[in-house]
Amino acid sequence: MVANELSKQVMDLPVEDRLDLARQLVESVVTPDSAADKVTEGIRRIEDVATGRVAGLTEEEFRAVIK
DSSP, rough: OOHHHHHHHHHOOOOHHHHHHHHHHHHHOOOOOOHHHHHHHHHHHHHHHHHHOOOOOOHHHHHHHHH
């Protein structure tokens, strides 16, 4: 119940604040040092798409790539 209420409040934050919070949350649960660099890179890529620095793939483009 608390997480649901908190999620609603967080969604009202500006995009950059939500991305920063998401980064902090993911980093807080990643324990193996070997995965830390990969998680950091994944978060950076998500931020690139979310902020428009990089255009994401359409579903059709994605499906074509994974075939």
